[in-house]
Structures are given as structure tokens and as C-alpha cells.
Amino acid sequence: MSVLGATASGLYWMFRNLERSDSATRVIEATLRVSFTDAELGRMEWESIITSSGLREYWNQHSSAMPSEVPTAELINFLLSNPDNPSSLLATITSAHANARRVRTALSRETAEAINSTASQAASLIRDTQELADLPETLATLRRLLAQVHGAHAVTAMRNENFSFGRLGTFIERADATARIVSAKTVALSAESQAGLQLENLHFDTVLRSVAAHRAFRWVDSGTMTGPAIADFLLCSLRMPRSLAYSFHKVVENLGHLSDDYGTVQPSAELALALLDKCSNRASSDLIDEGLHLFLDGIMQDINELGLQISTDYRFDR
Amino acid sequence: MTEESSLFDEMLHPDGSTRRAYQALQNGFFDDSDLTLKKRAVEAETLFRRTGIVFNVYGDAEGQERLIPFDIVPRILDAAEWDVIERGVIQRIGALNQLVHDLYHDREIVAAGILPVPLLARNEAFLPQMIGVEPPGGIYSHIAGIDLVRTGADEFVVLEDNLRTPSGVSYMLENRETMLHLFPQLFEEAQVRRVHDYAQQLRRCLAASAPEGVEDPTICVLTPGIYNSAYFEHAFLADEMGVELVEGRDLQLHNGRIAMRTTTGFETVDVIYRRIDDSFLDPMTFLPESVVGVAGVMDVYRAGRVTLANAPGAGIADDKAVYSYVPDIIRFYCDEEPILSNVETWRCSEPDQLAWVLENLSELVVKEVHGSGGYGMLIGPTSSAAEVEAFRAKLIANPGGYIAQPTLALSTVPILTEAGLAPRHVDLRPFVLSSPGLTQVTPGGLTRVAMVEGSLVVNSSQGGGTKDTWVLQS
Numbered sequence: 001m002s003v004l005g006a007t008a009s010g011l012y013w014m015f016r017n018l019e020r021s022d023s024a025t026r027v028i029e030a031t032l033r034v035s036f037t038d039a040e041l042g043r044m045e046w047e048s049i050i051t052s053s054g055l056r057e058y059w060n061q062h063s064s065a066m067p068s069e070v071p072t073a074e075l076i077n078f079l080l081s082n083p084d085n086p087s088s089l090l091a092t093i094t095s096a097h098a099n100a101r102r103v104r105t106a107l108s109r110e111t112a113e114a115i116n117s118t119a120s121q122a123a124s125l126i127r128d129t130q131e132l133a134d135l136p137e138t139l140a141t142l143r144r145l146l147a148q149v150h151g152a153h154a155v156t157a158m159r160n161e162n163f164s165f166g167r168l169g170t171f172i173e174r175a176d177a178t179a180r181i182v183s184a185k186t187v188a189l190s191a192e193s194q195a196g197l198q199l200e201n202l203h204f205d206t207v208l209r210s211v212a213a214h215r216a217f218r219w220v221d222s223g224t225m226t227g228p229a230i231a232d233f234l235l236c237s238l239r240m241p242r243s244l245a246y247s248f249h250k251v252v253e254n255l256g257h258l259s260d261d262y263g264t265v266q267p268s269a270e271l272a273l274a275l276l277d278k279c280s281n282r283a284s285s286d287l288i289d290e291g292l293h294l295f296l297d298g299i300m301q302d303i304n305e306l307g308l309q310i311s312t313d314y315r316f317d318r
Numbered sequence: 319m320t321e322e323s324s325l326f327d328e329m330l331h332p333d334g335s336t337r338r339a340y341q342a343l344q345n346g347f348f349d350d351s352d353l354t355l356k357k358r359a360v361e362a363e364t365l366f367r368r369t370g371i372v373f374n375v376y377g378d379a380e381g382q383e384r385l386i387p388f389d390i391v392p393r394i395l396d397a398a399e400w401d402v403i404e405r406g407v408i409q410r411i412g413a414l415n416q417l418v419h420d421l422y423h424d425r426e427i428v429a430a431g432i433l434p435v436p437l438l439a440r441n442e443a444f445l446p447q448m449i450g451v452e453p454p455g456g457i458y459s460h461i462a463g464i465d466l467v468r469t470g471a472d473e474f475v476v477l478e479d480n481l482r483t484p485s486g487v488s489y490m491l492e493n494r495e496t497m498l499h500l501f502p503q504l505f506e507e508a509q510v511r512r513v514h515d516y517a518q519q520l521r522r523c524l525a526a527s528a529p530e531g532v533e534d535p536t537i538c539v540l541t542p543g544i545y546n547s548a549y550f551e552h553a554f555l556a557d558e559m560g561v562e563l564v565e566g567r568d569l570q571l572h573n574g575r576i577a578m579r580t581t582t583g584f585e586t587v588d589v590i591y592r593r594i595d596d597s598f599l600d601p602m603t604f605l606p607e608s609v610v611g612v613a614g615v616m617d618v619y620r621a622g623r624v625t626l627a628n629a630p631g632a633g634i635a636d637d638k639a640v641y642s643y644v645p646d647i648i649r650f651y652c653d654e655e656p657i658l659s660n661v662e663t664w665r666c667s668e669p670d671q672l673a674w675v676l677e678n679l680s681e682l683v684v685k686e687v688h689g690s691g692g693y694g695m696l697i698g699p700t701s702s703a704a705e706v707e708a709f710r711a712k713l714i715a716n717p718g719g720y721i722a723q724p725t726l727a728l729s730t731v732p733i734l735t736e737a738g739l740a741p742r743h744v745d746l747r748p749f750v751l752s753s754p755g756l757t758q759v760t761p762g763g764l765t766r767v768a769m770v771e772g773s774l775v776v777n778s779s780q781g782g783g784t785k786d787t788w789v790l791q792s
């Protein structure tokens with residue numbers, strides 16, 4: 001049994017967009033936290049968000065000023081809902097919803113209802129968030145709304161190829177997001193033995209909060225906040241659900257399900273396995289030695305190619 | 319305009335006592351306080367919003383999605399009333415399917431002088447591409463909706479036939495689901511006939527209409543996409559039937575058949591329940607600029623290697639100009655008297671009738687021959703003098719494009735308003751499924767209700783609402 005290429009594509013993009021929205025709320029929240037604690041550093045962090053989220057081009061069309069030069073409220077508006085930003089939170093949630101509607105027949109009623117409510121509540125919530133002070137609560141609520149979709153899906157979806165296409169979207173997007181977040185902090189993460197410095201700590205804290213792991217990390221390696229330890233956690237840990245290794249492991253697993261379902265191993269399965277190899281069974285010190293930035297650039301390029309290969313292998317478009 | 323007091327109230331006798339059918343609501347509905355009922359109405363809206371049963375309004379600048387208002391007071395028909403409706407619409411659809419077949423083949427009805435030649439020759443709903451095509455079982459309109467209004471205790475009148483791509487059946491089904499959710503105890507007492515077999519009946523109807531020799535047909539629903547006003551219904555029906563929902567770009571010509579692009583290759587499709595208009599169906603045959611159709615589908619269809627439901631060209635039978643001839647059409651093909659009557663209709667294409675219409679314009683309802691959805695019509699009695707005059711000019715410029723009918727005294731059913739129950743005008747669209755050898759009508763249908771006091775316009779695009787429609791076992 002196979003499904004429509006358009007259905008596979010719709011599920012993939014629905015879940016990529018859900019993941020992208022979720023990740024954006026975390027990154028914005030972490031940055032907001034820094035800017036509340038240290039205005040100077042906060043400005044730099046907004047710059048790095050714009051770059052790491054791939055929004056630089058849209059920003060330049062939106063404003064002639066640098067992100068660090070405009071009022072925080074304008075930045076927030078840009079990230080949340082400004083029409084100049086086609087990757088705003090509102091836009092990604094809307095796109096997840098549009099894809100969900102396209103694949104309505106491949107979703108359970110509960111999942112479809114969850115995304116309908118989530119999309120409409122998220123839209124009014126984002127519209128009503130005018131004050132900076134409202135933002136933390138808005139972001140937390142948005143994540144809760146997004147989690148409702150995942151929750152309904154987890155308990156009602158058939159574990160068939162439709163499910164696998166959704167999972168591929170989730171984990172390819174997650175790997176991409178984590179790679180971008182780490183990539184924006186390579187300098188801090190590569191530096192040895194600067195633990196304890198306030199500035200470094202702030203950087204580490206932001207990175208960890210961006211991937212919802214500032215608490216979890218404390219339980220790993222006795223919580224020693226060093227660049228390499230954090231890099232190791234975010235890139236190579238198979239326990240950490242937002243790490244590159246974990247994400248690639250899930251991609252490999254789901255492509256494996258598809259290979260079983262269809263009785264053929266596609267080129268994308270091999271690409272994914274190669275990516276998993278690059279991240280797992282590696283000491284992060286090796287990655288740092290060979291140049292973390294270079295490594296992550298390569299990874300991001302590979303993720304992009306993997307996405308394209310999946311869409312070719314499973315006839316998303318033609 | 320008819321006096322309010324002479325209107326037929328479906329719930330109450332003129333003396334104010336409750337008619338027998340509505341006594342089913344005595345316990346568990348009418349004994350609830352207004353406050354409880356209003357709470358239920360709010361719950362209903364939440365349910366609909368969550369389901370995503372929304373529609374887009376054409377011409378609405380923001381393309382905003384809206385909910386069609388749902389009223390929680392059910393509209394109830396007893397078994398005897400339903401019997402007349404059921405027999406009437408089956409007779410009508412049977413005759414109209416025969417009419418379409420005849421018009422694309424021997425045209426006996428034209429030869430017999432019952433339908434005038436110009437009606438056919440100048441009609442854009444008549445598709446020359448369909449001449450001589452033989453659809454399986456001679457069925458053109460597999461899915462039809464007949465719009466009825468009630469004007470008295472035993473008087474159901476056909477307002478309009480819909481043989482192309484009638485919509486609204488998802489409301490029939492979702493309205494019932496909502497009522498079951500809100501008032502489960504009501505259904506324990508009232509013996510209400512089920513509607514939820516519709517999707518499986520539709521699936522069997524489509525399967526039975528597959529091209530000859532196909533044993534286990536692959537069926538799909540073809541939608542123009544998520545921005546179409548009826549998209550919810552397209553997805554809903556595909557899901558309920560357990561068949562793929564496809565867009566034009568998912569289908570293509572493949573080894574002389576129509577196939578859908580799947581994750582592992584192409585899979586042949588045997589029956590397409592298409593929810594796009596004839597003119598967009600195939601850019602090679604009809605509008606070349608259509609991006610929602612399937613190039614080459616008409617050739618495959620004419621070769622008998624795929625079934626399109628409904629058949630292209632079926633619209634010739636629901637044309638409002640043809641409408642006025644339906645009683646004669648029934649007599650011609652069935653050799654029976656029509657069970658359901660027509661609304662008296664003046665054809666503006668005929669000079670003497672046009673003259674009469676122009677004279678009495680402010681008393682009449684005037685409709686475009688090819689229009690639907692309540693767009694582009696004049697309701698004389700509720701229009702201003704300026705609106706009537708503007709319409710007069712349009713009518714004189716293109717008389718053949720219009721028909722006129724008297725303003726009807728539509729029956730009323732109560733709705734729940736801020737001030738409690740109040741009567742509003744309703745119509746009824748039963749849905750008819752036709753496949754070779756079998757015609758079925760789901761007991762119930764879509765009741766549309768004008769939410770505004772005194773209004774006769776029930777179309778959802780014009781602010782009308784819907785109700786659950788009950789047909790009682792006895």
C-alpha cells in the first residue's frame with residue numbers, strides 16, 4: 001500500500017512547520033531572557049537569531065537598520081507576525097494548518113481538530129500580544145497549543161507510512177534548528193576552560209534554553225558547563241531529544257520503516273545513515289578540533305540535500 | 319408579501335398546540351430552560367469551529383472563513399411527509415437522468431415538441447463533447463440535491479434541481495453528530511431515522527458506477543483544493559468513504575488511463591467523484607487555463623476507461639430554464655403525474671411572459687438561469703424601488719438569462735433567538751444517490767434557515783443557517 005505523493009509531502013511539511021514554530025518559541029524566549037538580564041548582550045543575541053533563523057534577507061527588506069538598532073518591540077513583531085517575514089511564527093503555524101487541511105484524510109479527527117483549534121487560538125493570541133511583558137506567557141501558551149497537536153497525533157495516529165512522513169518532517173526540521181542554534185554559538189562553545197565566566201555562562205544558558213535542555217543538562221556530566229560538554233550534549237547525545245544524533249537516528253528509523261513498507265531502500269536512507277555516522281560515536285573534542293563551524297555548515301547543507309532526496313524518492317511533487 | 323399569519327408553521331397548529339412530530343421535543347428539549355438551550359448553542363458553535371466546518375464567502379475581501387450558523391432546534395418530518403418527498407425526488411431524478419441521456423443521444427423529447435430546440439442550442443450547460451457518450455448504467459447525476467420548500471400541510475414544492483456538484487451533505491451529517499453530542503437523551507425517545515450511512519452508500523453508489531469490467535474499483539474525490547468554499551466537505555467525504563482526496567495535479571494520464579501519483583509510482587483510478595465544475599475539468603477539452611483539472615481526462619472518459627461522477631454535461635437538466643419543463647419531462651419519460659409540483663415559472667425568453675414579468679417586477683422573484691447560491695437574484699417585495707429598476711434594465715438587456723417566480727409563502731420552523739423561540743423560513747435539500755439499478759434518498763437532508771426575521775433567503779452565502787433534519791420512523 002502506498003499513499004499519494006501529495007499526502008506524504010503535506011504530512012512532512014505540516015510537521016516541519018509545527019517543529020519550526022515550536023523551535024522558534026524557544027529561541028525567542030531564551031533570547032528575550034538574555035535581553036532582560038543584559039541589554040547589551042541581548043542586542044547581539046537578536047542579531048544572531050535573525051541570522052540563525054535564516055531571516056537576514058527578509059530583515060534587510062523589512063528595515064534599513066540592524067536588528068540590534070531597533071526597539072525590541074519591532075523585533076518581536078517581525079519574528080511573530082510581520083507580513084515582511086514569511087517565516088514568522090504566525091506564518092509557520094498557518095502553513096502547518098494549511099498542510100494539515102490538505103492531508104485531512106490522513107489525520108485522525110482528533111489531530112485535525114487539535115490543529116484547527118491550535119491555529120485559530122495561536123492566531124488570535126499572536127494578534128493580541130502587543131506588550132513585551134505579555135510575550136513570555138504567549139510563547140509558553142503557543143508551545144502548549146502546539147503540544148496538543150502532537151499529543152492528539154501520538155495517541156490516535158495509525159503507525160503507518162503516513163506517520164513516518166510526519167516524523168521525518170519533525171526530525172529533519174529539528175536537526176536543522178539545532179544545527180543553526182549551535183552554529184551561532186561556535187565561538188563560545190569551542191573555547192576550552194572558560195567555565196565560570198559570566199559571559200560564557202550566559203551564552204551557554206541561552207543555547208541550552210533554546211533547546212529546552214538547561215535543566216536536563218545539569219543531570220549530565222555533573223552539569224559541568226563547558227563548551228565541549230554542551231557541544232557534545234547537543235550534537236552527539238542519543239539521549240537528548242533535540243540533539244543532532246538523536247534527530248538523525250529518528251530519521252534513519254523512519255526511513256527504515258518506509259523501506260520495510262515499500263520493500264525498497266531509497267538513496268535518502270543512505271544519506272541519513274551517513275549523517276547519523278557523522279554525529280554519533282564522535283568525541284565533540286574531535287569536532288571542535290576540525291572546526292565546529294565548518295562541521296555544522298556541512299551538516300546544514302547535508303540536511304538540505306536529505307530533504308530534497310526524500311521528496312524525490314517519495315514523489316512529493318512529480 | 320404574504321401575511322405572517324397565513325404562513326405554515328411546521329411546529330404549531332394555528333391554535334398554538336404542538337403538532338405531533340414536534341412532541342418528540344417535549345422532554346429533554348422544550349422543558350430545558352432558555353439558558354440551558356443557549357448554553358447548548360454555544361457548545362455547538364465550539365464543536366463546529368473545532369471540526370473546521372467553515373466556508374469561504376465569495377467576494378469577501380479578506381477571504382475570511384466563517385461558520386454557517388447552526389440552530390439547535392431540529393426540523394422534524396413525520397414518516398408520511400417523508401414518504402411523499404422520497405417518492406417525489408426519486409421520480410424526478412429518474413426522469414432527469416433519462417432526459418440528459420436523451421439530449422445527448424436521440425433527442426426524442428425535442429422531436430416530440432416538448433422541449434424547444436433553442437433551449438438546447440443556445441445553452442452553455444449543453445456540452446457537445448458529451449454527444450453519444452454512454453456513461454455506465456445511463457446515470458449522469460449520481461449525486462443530486464433537490465431544493466424543496468413547503469407551503470402548506472401537504473404541499474412540498476420543488477424550487478430547484480441540483481445535478482452538477484450539489485454541496486451541503488457534510489452539514490446534514492455533522493449537524494446530526496452535533497445534536498447527538500448535545501442532546502443524546504432526545505434520540506433515545508424519538509425514533510429518528512439514521513443519516514450516517516450516507517458515506518458508505520455513496521461509496522457503493524460510486525463503485526457500482528465504475529467502468530464495465532472493473533471488479534474492485536479505485537475511487538477518489540477530486541477537489542479544487544483547500545481554498546474552495548466546500549473543501550471541508552470534499553475532505554470529509556473522502557475520509558468518511560476511506561478513499562483518496564486528490565487535486566488535479568495528483569492525477570495524470572498514464573498508459574491510457576487516469577492514475578494518481580503515489581509514493582511508489584502511479585496507481586490507476588477508476589471512479590472520480592469530482593467536485594470541480596465541468597469547465598475546469600480538462601484543460602485540453604474545456605478552459606485551457608484551468609489549473610485544477612486533469613489534462614486528457616475527457617478522452618479517457620469518452621473511451622469508457624474512467625467514470626466521472628457526476629457526468630460532464632449533467633447540468634443541462636438543472637438549468638433554471640429547463641426547470642419549468644420538468645413536469646412535462648416526468649410525464650414524457652415516466653408516463654406518470656409528477657408527485658412533487660413545480661413553482662409557477664415565467665420564462666423571460668418568451669416576449670409575452672417577459673412583458674408580464676416587467677409589469678409585476680416588484681411582486682416577483684427573478685433568478686439568473688445559470689446562477690446559484692442566491693447570487694444575482696431579485697426578490698421584488700423586499701427590494702427598494704431603485705434596486706427593482708436596476709434589475710429591470712438587466713432583464714431587458716438579456717431576457718433569456720432570467721426566469722421569474724411568485725414570492726412563496728415558505729413554511730416556518732422555530733429557531734432559538736436571544737428572545738427565545740421564534741419562527742423563521744426554511745427550505746430542504748434531500749440528497750439522492752443514483753447508480754445503475756438503484757436510487758436512494760437519505761432520510762433527512764439539509765434544512766437551511768433564514769436567520770433574519772421575515773427573510774426568505776436561506777443561502778449560506780447570504781447569511782442563512784442550517785438545522786438538523788429529523789425524519790421519524792412513524
